[in-house]
Amino acid sequence: MRIDKLLWFLRFAGSRGLAQGWVEEGHIRLNGRRVERCSAGVKTGDVLVLPLRNSVRVIEIITLPARRGPALEAQGCYRVLDAAPLAPLARPEIEP
Template sequence: MRIDRFLHCIRLVKSRTLAQSVIEAGHVRVDGRRIEKPSEEVRTGSIVALPLHDGVRILKVLELPQRRGPAAEARACYQELGIDEQGAPS
């Protein structure tokens, strides 16, 4: 699934256009690799890191959403990972 569509479907951004602008700015990483194109693929098991609001969110993809559904359905598609004191995922 495209990373821009994934971020939109799991309700982290309000539109795919907004997701595309964050990605093209070079702030998103998938499995530690900087992503610059909205067409890059994300798969089950991938680790996605991106800046949102006033912090960095690190997510593990549990499953790929079929649609942009309710928030509860979207939250079931990813797991929020914590950050330890050194800044690495715990």
């Protein structure tokens, strides 16, 4: 399955165009390699590194989704590998 379509089906991207932008800008990693082609194929067992707002999420694809369904259906298609709670990439500096 194409990586842009997968990101949209799994509800990480609100639109397929947004997913294509992330891929073309080199923000997505597939099995440790930066992906720059939207047509890059993803299969079961692949590991993706995704930027999310202020953090990074690492997931393993368990099964390829057949459609863009509800969030619970999408979450059943992948396993989160970074089990630690989401932490911000940068914290604002607080002065006493």
